[in-house]
Amino acid sequence: MTLFLDATDLDGLVGRAELIDAVRAAFLDLAHGLALQPAPHTFPGAGSTQFLPMTATSDRLGLTVVKVMSDAPGNRPAGQPVQRSTVLVLDARTGERLAVLDGEVGTRMRTAAASAVATDALARPDAHVLGLVGAGRLAIEHVHALREVRAIDTVHVWSRSAATLRTFHHALDGLLDVIESPGPRQVTEAADILCTLTPARHPVVSGEWFRPGLHVNAVGAPPRPDHREIDATGMARATVVVDSTATQLAKSGEVLLSIAEGATLPQTFGRELGAVLAGTASGRQLPTDITLFNSVGIALEDLAYAALAIDHARIPDSFGTEPRLSVEVAP
Structure with missing residues (x-):
């Protein structure tokens, strides 16, 4: 049946x-x-x-x-x-x-769950400030999922939509401190863990804003080779971990555009999350490392x-x- x-x-x-x-x-x-x-x-x-x-x-x-x-x-x-x-x-x-x-x-739940798995493997153990670029339902789900693996007590959030921000506040009322930021740069610079959750075609986050010790979950861009949320500088500065190398090289704008611009190489994206979990590939080595999980989403x-x-x-x-x-x- x-x-x-x-x-x-x-x-x-x-x-x-x-x-x-x-x-x-x-x-x-x-x-x-x-x-x-x-x-x-x-x-x-x-x-x-x-x-x-x-x-x-x-x-x-x-x-x-x-x-x-x-x-x-x-x-x-x-x-x-x-x-x-x-x-x-x-x-x-x-x-x-x-x-x-x-x-x-x-899709919403498994995407946030994958970010939680990556965060648990890659973020600093003492990370407690979450930054969200985007405030929709996927952002709300990420707050709940990441609180399963880190003691998140503060969220800095930015969205272009005032209505979306109101819904975000209502959904998380009393759960933790929510601080609205004027833009993605302020969110990035405040965060221990950053999640980008927008359907952007052009970068909304610059790698120049990354602070030592940051962990990034790049989540929102659709699986199209001309869409990305993180610029090539960000991909080059970070230790990048991916869900599936083959899928990333076929579908991720973050990957394909940073390669086309000469900032990275295909082998930059050969470190899969499963291998990091299994101990056959390295993840974060030092507290000052910048790590980035590029999440296209896999079946x-x-x-x-x-x-x-x-x-x-x-x-x-x-x-x-x-x-x-x-x-x-x-x-």
Whole structure:
């Protein structure tokens, strides 16, 4: 039987701490050869829309996922989501269709979970000031996820949108100190951990602003080779760790543009997070190092989320007879 889980079903279904653990395990699987994560290839839709099919297989979990992400900039003027996604989960051995998940909740949570895994591996242990360039739902999720791995007590945040900032304040009211900054430079210079969370085409953060000891999670730019949030100076100054080298060299504007500008080389982006976690590649060596996790997002993260969501959706209720969720089930 196939589970069909929409955004309402998935909201609150998976816990942040367990997802961080699952994403960490998935990166370790990749490093140990227990998972496959091929680089995706984009194909055009109508107008400026692009589609990105993303695939991954976990031998340990016995699952394969196919996630189709659409990137439709033309939706923005109409107030519609620019990015949408759907995740198909298959039995890796038999090919049986196990579940179809709306991608919005899982993408937001697994992206923040990956940043948390990278932060735990790369940020200074005493890091406690978080800087956010961007204040939308992904920024809110990052606050919660990073608080699972570091004692964050202060957030400096910047956004172009006053309405987005109001929502951000409301969502985090009383949780920690929130300081609105006049611009990305002030956020960067105040932070121990910086997260960039904007769909920028041109850099919004300069590497010249990086202070010794900073850790950066570069997250927001869509997987297009002409979009980036961090300039070439930032990529050259930092010890860069990536989710997947092959995917980065195919899809990351931060990577491809910094190489084109002569600031970095392809081998600059050969250090994968899984290898750092496994101890086969170095991460932060000194408290003064600048580290940067360049997160394009990979399907293996979606697989980690989907495996938890399927397990939780099938847990019997307190009477032990029905799934906990009222989900659509098809043969």
